[in-house]
Amino acid sequence: MSNSSTIEKAYGMARQRYAELGVGTDEAIKRLAGIPVSLHCWQGDDVSGFETGDGLSGGGIMATGNYPGKARTAEELRMDLEEAMSLIPGSHRVSIHAMYAETGGKGVERNQLQPAHFSGWIDWAKANEFGLDFNGTFFSHPKAESGFTLSSADEGIRRFWVEHGMACRRIAERMGRELGSACVTNMWIPDGCKDIPIDRKGPRERLKKSLDEMFTEKIDRNYLLDSVEGKLFGIGSESYVVGSHEFYLGYAIANNILLCLDAGHFHPTEVISDKISSVLSFLDEILLHVSRPVRWDSDHVVILSDELKAIAQEIVRGAYLDRVHIGLDFFDASINRIAAWVIGTRCTIKALLLALLEPIEKLRRFENSGDLTSRLAMLEEIKTLPFGAVWDYYCLKSDVPAAEAWLKAVKDYEVNVTSKRG
Numbered sequence: 001m002s003n004s005s006t007i008e009k010a011y012g013m014a015r016q017r018y019a020e021l022g023v024g025t026d027e028a029i030k031r032l033a034g035i036p037v038s039l040h041c042w043q044g045d046d047v048s049g050f051e052t053g054d055g056l057s058g059g060g061i062m063a064t065g066n067y068p069g070k071a072r073t074a075e076e077l078r079m080d081l082e083e084a085m086s087l088i089p090g091s092h093r094v095s096i097h098a099m100y101a102e103t104g105g106k107g108v109e110r111n112q113l114q115p116a117h118f119s120g121w122i123d124w125a126k127a128n129e130f131g132l133d134f135n136g137t138f139f140s141h142p143k144a145e146s147g148f149t150l151s152s153a154d155e156g157i158r159r160f161w162v163e164h165g166m167a168c169r170r171i172a173e174r175m176g177r178e179l180g181s182a183c184v185t186n187m188w189i190p191d192g193c194k195d196i197p198i199d200r201k202g203p204r205e206r207l208k209k210s211l212d213e214m215f216t217e218k219i220d221r222n223y224l225l226d227s228v229e230g231k232l233f234g235i236g237s238e239s240y241v242v243g244s245h246e247f248y249l250g251y252a253i254a255n256n257i258l259l260c261l262d263a264g265h266f267h268p269t270e271v272i273s274d275k276i277s278s279v280l281s282f283l284d285e286i287l288l289h290v291s292r293p294v295r296w297d298s299d300h301v302v303i304l305s306d307e308l309k310a311i312a313q314e315i316v317r318g319a320y321l322d323r324v325h326i327g328l329d330f331f332d333a334s335i336n337r338i339a340a341w342v343i344g345t346r347c348t349i350k351a352l353l354l355a356l357l358e359p360i361e362k363l364r365r366f367e368n369s370g371d372l373t374s375r376l377a378m379l380e381e382i383k384t385l386p387f388g389a390v391w392d393y394y395c396l397k398s399d400v401p402a403a404e405a406w407l408k409a410v411k412d413y414e415v416n417v418t419s420k421r422g
């Protein structure tokens, strides 16, 4: 394992090599430190939440695997998140779902949730200097069992979920206000059906009406940023999803709210990296759900894949860092859950660093002058630049383990903490 003087030495050499291409590594590291990634709390407990005794299916999303030691309480989940954060360089955010409310053992209906039910999360975020993001939970609930929530034809059910959305926005406003940083609040609903519907129009009309009602209350954008997330299909909604991409793209543009692009929510050969500059031609800001679909929307742990690199390149090349909120959305229950967070988040940050280290000006010049030969040659050559030395140095300077050294911390934590959970 590298000690700090080896890391510094390797960095010095890397800095020189990048400088030859006109890239400043110190600059890149400085910019990288200012980019928050929002860690999704639901990786820590397989998207279960802490509501009592429902045992209901999760609206077509599911973590597979039964690795021991998942968090059973909010305290455990926060502890695990802190452990993960201590192994990730930079200052980041945590994304909470409404089903992680702390209601003191009392059942509180989702349309009755209050900011007070999240004060444990808010106090913790304050103490640790994490930003918070929020999500409505429109699944794992008796009133979602029919497969329809905001688009339900049952007025009582539809109204219940509208009220849930309104409650979530007030909770999120509180989070944003208390933490001094706008809380990106995402609404994803599972609505759709397994087999071919007769009426595709009615549910969409009702969804639009529900969203209009939910977003009526004007809330300061300094505290709350509303976002909606579409999808292509889910388990049990293979033939029809009410909130499709076109539906929400239209809704977001018409209402000047954020669109959430999830990497697993499109046709298998479609990529969200190519959608960023398209949707940002019409929207001020977007949210990303960085995920890894394997053959379907499987939500595998994010790795340093070509698509992850392309996502980061698009954000950096397009100078969109202020307009793209980077959130994670994966859940794997077959490996150590803290390691899953650390791997996925470190990879996302690595992809951003790679993008910040591109000799963009040089590449642009090649392209603009029609020298496509040099463009391709350079794109391939930069793949073997000493990027790892810059990454290790960034970890060292951020006081987190460089290279694979973080794994030992997770293994120790497993022995001392998670393996002791029943």
Ligand code: RNT
Residues within 6 Å of the ligand: 042, 047, 061, 135, 188, 229, 231, 262, 289, 297, 329
């Ligand atoms: C589901 C969506 C949604 C959820 C989380 C838990 O397909 O991706 O974002 O994964 O809200």
Ligand code: ZN
Residues within 6 Å of the ligand: 188, 229, 262, 289, 329
């Ligand atoms: Zn998602």
